[in-house]
Amino acid sequence: MNEEDIKHILDKYKAGSASDEEIALLESWYLQFNLPEPEVLNEQERMEAFNRVGTHLNINPKVKVRKIFWPGVAAAAILLIVFLAGLMLFNNPSGADKQMAQRDVAPGGNNAFLTLNDGKKIDLSSAENGELAKQSGIKVTKLANGQLVYEISALASQPATSNAAIAYNTIETPRGGTYMVILPDGSKVWLNAASSLRYPTVFEKNKQRKVQLNGEAYFEVTHNKLSPFLVETNRQTVEVLGTHFNVNTYTDEQAVRTTLLEGSVKVNAGSSHLLIKPGEQSVLTGNKLTAMPVDVEDIVAWKNGLFQFSDENLESVMRKISRWYDVDIEYADEHIKQIPLTGIITHFTNISKVLRMLELTKQVHFKIEGRKIIVSK
Template sequence: MKNAKELLDKYLSGEATSEEKALVETWYLQEGLPPSDLSQQQLQEEHDMGLKALHSQISPVRRIWPRWAAAAVILLCVGTAAFYMTPAKQHTQPDVAVNVTEADIPAGSNKAVLTLSNGKKISLTDAAPGSLAREYGVSAEKTADGELVYTSNDASSANEYHTITTPAGGQYQVTLPDGSHVWLNAASSLRYPVKFIQQERQVELSGEAYFEVNKQAGKRSFIVQTGGQQVEVLGTHFNISGYTNDAAIKTTLLEGSVRVRNKPGSDVLLKPGQMAINNPAKGAIRVTAADVEDVMAWKNGLFIFNNEHIRDIMTKLARWYDIEVQYEGDMTGVAFQGNYQRSRSLVNLLKTIEQTNSVRFKTEGRRITVIRQ
């Protein structure tokens, strides 16, 4: 970013990236000049008033950019409209209840278990880098970066399967025997052949994963089976969220093309930037424009809450922080907006949400109770 004026102009015009928004909003919080439910004219007045002060801070802030630019602060909204919380109001409301205990809950990390074809389980969390298994001419190795990588050493055939499973509070990356890359979100599993010897490369997913499928000679299709849905591709990048406790399976295409099917004759073909929403109970697949930044937030190390209901937010937090959530009171209309870095611990996020004075939290070990104010 060249200077403070350019940064603030982009922010006010709505053209700033998530990283640039985080930079401006962090400064607002520090200076006591936060964006709230102000008009654009009032924001412009704050722009003029704060430009000189922000400009003096840009240089030192830029030096720490890589450390926190992915997302530094969460801004919240309540209800159906997108309003921004004002720290000045926080300072004038000392009676805001902060009920989160100081016993913090750490963020999730690279954790997974590999189940071999013979049923043996290997903790990828604890295993040292190096070879983990060799079956049917295929080696499974853990890299120094904590990725599971398969390499084929001969032409032997097999019809055996491995399964990689992430717990709540875990995520993992795997390079499949065909060279395709898969990132698994928390509480997910992927079952795949030790060697792709069939005409179709087929895997089974439970939970959420992002795929970068390696295109192979002979146009061998790659199929992902998720619940009652089948996704067929050749070589492409896409995300599937198919947790069993979610109402719908969501398939988002980033690059290439995918065919989504939930029953014979019900195929839909996605274009990049589109999402297929498959509700098994209704039997129909709906195609809509996707907010790719929101969909890919988990892989990019972020939570992005875009006027999202508190129950949906807590479902995501439960998977990533390995917590149990319960509710007291009517949560109708309680929604929040903002960004938060997934690598940070839970307590500050809950405290920030509490400062909206809409809900408060009671923490008992790993059980979080959300209480309507």
């Protein structure tokens, strides 16, 4: 497949006639080279994009490009190989590929449940857009883009009396669901699959803003130096004033991880305390807190609709796939769990396509049986 073939696919994308498989592959390809979106490219810009790809293929040592799947091989070359091989695979699927597709599992989506203070439970995936509830001067609204917003009246924003009970809501995502909520103080929270967040419907003036998290969430906290924002989990507390960070506290992970993108946060776990900087991640294993530098893009890729991993072992990658597609994972060969993988794959495609891209490593094979994925060598 030559440059003209790739240009043909880009033309199809621009015309809106590209298949789902071609779109997914193009998105991954463009992400690797930080190229502009295909639909905004004119002919000259498109050729400049190919020149940039050509520069990478010449292995310019000044250009940092992510490797895809196979270590020890030129990164950009491997990227193009994966792109072209994947396209050929999708256009000419083998018998095994066709069988896998017939047993396919659709991706997750914008799904969550909201439990109000009075115990009423609302399915946000099926609820109509608009006002969902009113609670003591608080209006809860579902927007057309799937966001949940809390609006506070002037009365509700007044300091609560000592006898006033604080009302709490809980938003929880199932396996295969994500959701975004704008809290009463304007802070934004993205919940990953199989997660929950409990929070007050009003944050009291000049007091700590406390929320409780299970699972994983990305936070963009509204700055308020008089009211620290606390994220409590079953093993630690993250304290901030206003910042962007990700907390992963899934119980099936070996450690609790807090990753900072902007600002600063203090992580408290028992008698251990740690202040981390942007680009760092705190790791809580047992009672021990440590900090390490990380690629933050890998950590928050889920929020942007991607599986993204750098030298991450297969078992960890499959846990993410399990949560997003709501499937169980079974290993026919335990020794393959530690195989390192590096790559980017879109969230918004059926599981068979994700698994087939992983199979291009030639190190792993998958079989779909209902909602169970069997992994073998």
